[in-house]
Amino acid sequence: MQLIEKLSILADAAKYDASCASSGAPKRTSEGKAGLGSSDGMGICHSYTPDGRCVSLLKVLLTNFCLYDCQYCVNRRSSDVPRARFNPEEVVSLTLDFYRRNCVSGLFLSSGIIRSADYTMEQLVRVAKLLREEHDFRGYIHLKTIPEADPALIAEAGRYADRLSVNIELPTDKSLQILAPEKQIGSIKQAMQTIFTGEQTVLNEPRAPRFAPAGQSTQMIVGADDTDDSTILHGAEALYGNFKLRRVYYSAFSPIPNSPKSVPLAAPPLMREHRLYQADFLLRSYGFRANELFAGPGDLALDIDPKLAWALEHREVFPLDLNRAEATLIARIPGIGLRTTERLVELRRQRKIRFEDLARMRCVLTKAKPFFITSDYHPQQAESTSVLLREQLRDRPQPQQMGLWG
Numbered sequence: 001m002q003l004i005e006k007l008s009i010l011a012d013a014a015k016y017d018a019s020c021a022s023s024g025a026p027k028r029t030s031e032g033k034a035g036l037g038s039s040d041g042m043g044i045c046h047s048y049t050p051d052g053r054c055v056s057l058l059k060v061l062l063t064n065f066c067l068y069d070c071q072y073c074v075n076r077r078s079s080d081v082p083r084a085r086f087n088p089e090e091v092v093s094l095t096l097d098f099y100r101r102n103c104v105s106g107l108f109l110s111s112g113i114i115r116s117a118d119y120t121m122e123q124l125v126r127v128a129k130l131l132r133e134e135h136d137f138r139g140y141i142h143l144k145t146i147p148e149a150d151p152a153l154i155a156e157a158g159r160y161a162d163r164l165s166v167n168i169e170l171p172t173d174k175s176l177q178i179l180a181p182e183k184q185i186g187s188i189k190q191a192m193q194t195i196f197t198g199e200q201t202v203l204n205e206p207r208a209p210r211f212a213p214a215g216q217s218t219q220m221i222v223g224a225d226d227t228d229d230s231t232i233l234h235g236a237e238a239l240y241g242n243f244k245l246r247r248v249y250y251s252a253f254s255p256i257p258n259s260p261k262s263v264p265l266a267a268p269p270l271m272r273e274h275r276l277y278q279a280d281f282l283l284r285s286y287g288f289r290a291n292e293l294f295a296g297p298g299d300l301a302l303d304i305d306p307k308l309a310w311a312l313e314h315r316e317v318f319p320l321d322l323n324r325a326e327a328t329l330i331a332r333i334p335g336i337g338l339r340t341t342e343r344l345v346e347l348r349r350q351r352k353i354r355f356e357d358l359a360r361m362r363c364v365l366t367k368a369k370p371f372f373i374t375s376d377y378h379p380q381q382a383e384s385t386s387v388l389l390r391e392q393l394r395d396r397p398q399p400q401q402m403g404l405w406g
Contacts, residue, residue, distance in 0.1 A: 001084060007094065009084040013064040013075055017110055017144070017167075018219055018251040057140065058098050059108040062086050062123055066112030070169070070180040071263050072224040074256040075112050081257075085114070088126040095131060099139060106140025106162075107131070113146065121149035121157070128160035142214075147183070147191040154191055155211075158198045163214035163246075166191045168239065171232045175225040179262060192216065192243045199244070215246035222276060223253035223268030230294040233279055237290045240283065250276040275300040282306055285338060286331055303394040308334040311371055312386040318371040319382050322353045333371045334393075335364030367393055 061075075063085035069077040086094075091109065098104045109127055113120050124143050131137035143161040145154055158164055166188055170176045173185045198211040218239060220232060236248040252273040255265055279300055282288040286307075293306055301309050311318060311334050320329055322344055331341040340361050347353055355377040359365060370381035370389055381389060 003090060003094070006084040006086055006090070007060065009082050010061045010064060010086065011059065013081070014059045014061045014108070014110060016074060016251065016254060017059075017108075018249040056104055057106045057108045057142065058095050058104040060086070060091065060094070060110075062088075062091065062109060062111035062120070062127070063114055064112050065114050067115075068113055068180065068182045070183065071260050072170075072179055072221055072253060072256075074254075078260075079256070079258070088123055088130060091127045092130045092135065095139075096135060096137070099137075104139075106142070108142045108144075110144035111146070117146045117148035118150050118153060121146045121153040125153060125157045125160065128157065132160045140214075145191050145195070147188040149191070151190075151194045154194045155198055158195060158212040159209055161212055163217065164195050164212045165217040165219070166195070167219045168235075168248075169219070169221060170225060171220055171222075171227040171235050172225075175227060179224060189243075192218070192239075192245075196243045216243065217245055217247040217249060219249040219251055221253050222250050222273055224263050228297055229272070229276060229279070229299040230290070230297050232276065233283065233290045233293065236280060237283055248280060250280070269302060271302045272299070275302060275306060279306040282310075287328055288332075304390060305334070305395075307332065308367060308393060312390055315386055319373045319379050320371065321373045322358075323348050323375060330372075333368055335366070335368030336372075 063083075064075040064081065065083050065085060066073075066075050066077055073079075074081060091107070095104070095107045099106075107127075109124055111120050111124060114123075124146070128141050128143055131141065140163075141161045142163045142165065143157050145157060145164050145166045147166055154164070168185075168188055169180060169183065176183055176185055195212060195216045199215065202208045202211045220236070222232065232250070239245050239248055250273050252268050252270055253264065255263075255267055259265070279288075279293055282293070283290065288310070293300070293310060295313075300306055304312070311332065317329065318333075320333060322330060327341050327345050330336060330344060331338055336344075336358075340358075340363055343361055344353060344357070347357060352375040355374050358368065358372075358374070370379045370384065370393075373379070381392075384392075
C-alpha cells in the first residue's frame with residue numbers, strides 16, 4: 001500500500017479522538033541551535049501561516065488494526081473498515097516532511113492494539129524517541145498511552161512526549177464492561193497514576209529528567225450509553241482531583257457504519273457536548289463543584305448555559321453590588337468572565353464602578369444585567385421570577401433552511 005493511501009486511512013481513523021490540544025508545552029526552539037522545530041508553549045492550532053493556513057498537529061493512528069472489539073469504536077475488531085499500518089520510520093518521515101512544509105507544528109499519535117499492549121506501546125515510544133534523539137525534533141508530541149502497557153514503557157513515553165493521554169472512554173465502570181469488556185477501568189486508572197507519579201517526581205526533584213511537561217488528559221464518549229451529565233461531571237471532577245489532569249475532553253458519540261445494537265443509531269445533540277465543556281470550564285477555572293451544578297441526577301439544560309442555570313437557581317445571591325462583592329462571586333455572574341472580574345476589582349480600587357464600565361469591558365450585558373448593581377444602576381428585573389428570566393435569556397435556536405424534501 002502506498003504511503004499516501006495509508007495516510008488517508010489512518011488520518012481519517014484518528015478524527016474521532018478529541019483530546020489533542022497542545023497547550024502547556026514548554027518553550028523550545030532550534031533557532032541558533034542544532035535540531036529541527038519549535039514549541040512555543042501555546043496552543044499550536046492557534047498559529048497561522050501568512051497565506052492563512054492553520055498550523056496544526058499531524059494527527060494519525062499508527063494502525064487501525066485492533067485486537068479489541070469496543071462496540072462504540074469504528075476501528076473495532078469486527079468492523080469492516082479499510083485497514084492500514086505505518087511503521088515508526090514512516091510516521092517520523094511524515095512528521096518531518098509536514099513540518100518542513102509548515103503544515104504542522106507537531107504530532108498527535110495514537111494506535112489500535114496490535115499483538116499486545118506492550119508491543120503497541122513500544123512502537124509509539126519508538127516514534128517519539130526517533131524524532132527526539134535521531135532528528136533532534138523540538139516540536140510538540142502528544143502520545144496516546146495504552147493502559148495495559150508496562151508502566152516502564154509509559155514512563156519512557158513521558159520522557160519524550162510533551163503530553164500523554166489515557167482515554168477513560170466511558171463515564172462508568174458498568175458501561176465499560178458492557179461496551180468494551182476487554183478494557184478494565186483498573187488498568188486505565190493505573191496508567192493515569194503512573195503518569196501522575198512521573199509528574200510529581202519532576203516537581204519534587206528538580207534534577208529529574210523532564211516528564212510530560214504538558215501533563216495528561218483523557219476523553220469521555222458522550223451518548224454511547226444512558227449515563228447522565230451529572231455522573232459524567234462528577235467523574236471528571238474526581239479525575240481532576242485524583243490525577244491532576246490538565247483536561248477532560250468530551251466527544252459526542254458518532255454513529256458508525258454497521259454498528260451493533262448495543263449502541264445508539266443517532267448521535268446525541270451536539271449542544272450537549274458544548275454544555276459539558278462549559279460546565280467543565282466552571283469546574284476548572286471558576287471554583288464550582290459538580291454538586292453545585294446539579295440538584296441530583298440529570299442532564300445539563302440545553303437552552304441555557306450552566307453558569308446562568310446556577311444563577312437562576314440561586315437568586316438569593318443576586319443582585320451583587322460590584323463595588324463590594326467578593327471577586328469569586330462576581331465571576332459567577334452570567335456574562336462576566338475571569339478577566340473582566342480582575343479588571344472590575346482593579347477599577348474599584350480607584351473609583352466606583354458604573355454601568356458604562358461594564359459596557360466598555362464588553363460584558364454580555366443581556367445576560368448580566370439582572371444580576372448586578374453599580375453606583376448608577378439597579379436591575380429592573382431583580383424582582384422577576386427565575387422562570388420569566390429563563391424565558392427571556394435562554395438561547396434561541398437558529399433558523400435553518402428547510403431541506404429539499406422537508
